[in-house]
Structures are given as C-alpha cells and as structure tokens.
Amino acid sequence: MSDYSNLDGDVQRISRIDAVPLILSMVKQSTGMRFAAIARVTTEKWVACAVDDSIDFGLQPGGELVLDTTICNEIRDHRQPVIFRNVKDDPVYSTHHTPRMYQLESYVSIPIVRANGEFFGTLCAIDSQPAEFDENATRKTLELFAQLIAVQLDMQEAQAQIEAALARETETGRLREQFIAVLGHDLRSPLTAISMSAELLQTKLTVGRDRELATSIKQSSGRMSSLIEDVLDFSRGRLGGGIPVRRVMTDQLAYALNAVIDEVASTHQASTMHRELVLPEQSFCDAGRMGQLLSNLLVNAVSHGEPGSPIKIAATVEDNHVILSVTNQGNTIAQELMPLLFHPFTRSEAGGRGEGLGLGLYIASQIAKSHDGTLSVSSTEESGTSFVARFPNQMEKIVAP
Numbered sequence: 001m002s003d004y005s006n007l008d009g010d011v012q013r014i015s016r017i018d019a020v021p022l023i024l025s026m027v028k029q030s031t032g033m034r035f036a037a038i039a040r041v042t043t044e045k046w047v048a049c050a051v052d053d054s055i056d057f058g059l060q061p062g063g064e065l066v067l068d069t070t071i072c073n074e075i076r077d078h079r080q081p082v083i084f085r086n087v088k089d090d091p092v093y094s095t096h097h098t099p100r101m102y103q104l105e106s107y108v109s110i111p112i113v114r115a116n117g118e119f120f121g122t123l124c125a126i127d128s129q130p131a132e133f134d135e136n137a138t139r140k141t142l143e144l145f146a147q148l149i150a151v152q153l154d155m156q157e158a159q160a161q162i163e164a165a166l167a168r169e170t171e172t173g174r175l176r177e178q179f180i181a182v183l184g185h186d187l188r189s190p191l192t193a194i195s196m197s198a199e200l201l202q203t204k205l206t207v208g209r210d211r212e213l214a215t216s217i218k219q220s221s222g223r224m225s226s227l228i229e230d231v232l233d234f235s236r237g238r239l240g241g242g243i244p245v246r247r248v249m250t251d252q253l254a255y256a257l258n259a260v261i262d263e264v265a266s267t268h269q270a271s272t273m274h275r276e277l278v279l280p281e282q283s284f285c286d287a288g289r290m291g292q293l294l295s296n297l298l299v300n301a302v303s304h305g306e307p308g309s310p311i312k313i314a315a316t317v318e319d320n321h322v323i324l325s326v327t328n329q330g331n332t333i334a335q336e337l338m339p340l341l342f343h344p345f346t347r348s349e350a351g352g353r354g355e356g357l358g359l360g361l362y363i364a365s366q367i368a369k370s371h372d373g374t375l376s377v378s379s380t381e382e383s384g385t386s387f388v389a390r391f392p393n394q395m396e397k398i399v400a401p
Helices: 007-015 020-031 072-078 097-102 135-168 173-204 208-240 253-267 287-304 335-340 360-370
Strands: 035-041 046-053 082-084 106-113 119-127 248-250 273-277 283-285 311-318 321-328 374-380 384-392
Touching (some): 007 046, 007 135, 020 035, 020 119, 020 135, 020 208, 072 106, 082 135, 119 135, 135 173, 253 273, 253 287, 253 311, 283 287, 287 321, 287 360, 287 384, 360 374, 360 384
Parallel strands (some): 273 311
Antiparallel strands (some): 035 046, 035 119, 082 106, 106 119, 248 283, 311 321, 374 384
C-alpha cells in the first residue's frame, strides 16, 4: 500500500501546506460560517486534516466522523459541490440525516480532486445557523482553494517520488528524468490558472486578511512555478545535451541582473544586497538565462549565508570575459563537499536548510556551460563563500573552410 494512502500521512501532508490556515479563515469569511475544515475521505474513513473551529464542534486534526453520517461520503461518489445556506429551504437536504444528526443549518463542501483523478476529500464549512452569501461567487472561490490544495499535494508526491527513486537506484535515471519533464509540463496549466486567479483576487479584495491570503496563494504559485521550471531545465539539460540558451548581442544584461537583485531583495527583506555592476553597453549572452543564473546564486546565498551579513554582487568585464560573482559570509563549505556542489539534487552545505529540489547550483553551472563559460566556487573564513561565473563576451570566430 502506498504511503499516500496512509491517513496519518495525509494529515501531515496537509499540515505542510503553508496557506491552509489562511484558506480556512477565508472560507469562514466568504461563507459567514464558523467552522471550516479539510477532510480526507476514503471508502472507509472521514478524517479531519485541518480545522478552523469557532463553534466548538469538537474536531481536531486527525479526528474522525463516522463516514455514513457525512454528506462527504456522497460527494466522494458524485464529485459535485454541495451547498445550502438554509437547510429548511433546500428540497434535497431538508430531510437528510446529516443536518439532523449534527444540527446543521448551513453547509458547503467542495471536492478536492488531484491531477491523476484521485478523490482526496473535501474543503467544507458548516454552521448551526443559516448563512448569507453569494452562492455562485463563493463556489468559484472555494473551488479555486480546493484546486490549490490538490496541486500542492501533487507537488509533494512528485518530490517524494523523485527522492525515493534516487535513493533506490541510479540506473533508472533517464526514465526518472523523462517522468519529471512530463510531470512539470502537466502541472503548468493548473498552476497558471491558480496564479491568474490569485492576481484577480488581489485586485478585488479589500479586507486585509483576504488580500493576505491572495498574496500567499500568488507567492506559493510563484515558488511552485520556479520548482517546475527548475525541473524542466534539469530534464532539458540531461536529455538534450545542455540547457538551451539564445546568445545575442544585447544591451539588456545589466537590466536583467538588476531586476533579479531587486526581486530577491523584496522577497528576502532581512537580507542586505550590495551590488556593483560595471558592464559594457553590449554583451553577447542570453540575458534572461544569466538573470536565472544570478537568481539561483542569490537564493543559495540567502539560504546559506550568515543572517544579517550583506550579500555582495559584482559584475564586470576582464579580458573580454564577463565575470559575475556572488559572495556571502557564513559557515565555510567543507572541502569534501566541493566536488558535489554542482551536481543535481544536492545541497551546498551538509545539513543546511536547503529548499526546493537541490537543482539551483546545477542549473546555474549548466547555464554558464551553455555560454562557453564556467562557474566556480571558493570558500574561506576570511573572504566568505564566493560563486564566480565567467563567460566570453564575444561571438566565436568562424573559420572559413
């Protein structure tokens, strides 16, 4: 039996989704109900995975209801939302055993269905009093939240499967990489829908907590998008002979680097960025890819650098080569780890608090390689840890036959 069929594991997986408390709060605010929950619903069990309870209903994460006493048991079969604002006015549920047993006057339950078609459970809200809300708008909002939860679960499973495959054997590497590429491609569409919906919510919501939730969803989708792009770049690099770049003479390199520094600084406000960019008007490179290289190096520096110490970014030209460096203070990198730094699925420090899939430095090194350049690292107590990318700032000379 798969670990993902384990109910205790399901509770833990939901608890690892950062946006869940805000989602449940938003469900309560959207419906006016005082109890919201995410439930895992199988053919045998109804288990609460997360709860926001203002009516002392009595459920905690891990708590169970008898499956046959719930409407969610029926939703598992027909996979359609169930909504009633006043049970007395509902032709179907006014005589249903669940509202009578639990003394419910209002109820909303939205199915959570994962990308592979598996029914996970429901996002639901209940109250012992009638509720007033726009049924159509609330349904759309809660369906968006249910989709976000499903995508997060899919991402967790994908990462767990990748790590398990790596731990078992390396001989299946090519098949694993093909699977990752397909998975990353298939996740793009629902993730794009979530990101666009979050942007729409941000423009329409006026309550602070509501906007905070929309922002959290947008940021989560951004992190997931970055993971997917890393996975796809990894697959392209391994399966296609390197990460593709489009090198042209461009005046956009400085702009791309500054934009990345500003973006990372805005999302990591506790970190101080010192930049010194002295670049020519024209550079022969893929400016977007070089921005990606810098972004990966900066995220690594933020994750592993000493809190409070500035991160130094420098870019210049020497001997007609562009040299881009990122330096941070903190614990030095052990010499035995140096050969592993630019390998996929590794961290830059043993026992570090790395995030994501461990692809950042690998992808940065591959981007440098695709520019006919190199990415190197040095790490000392005196000078700190410095990653240096170096690539020629000119087109290769074409030798006539």
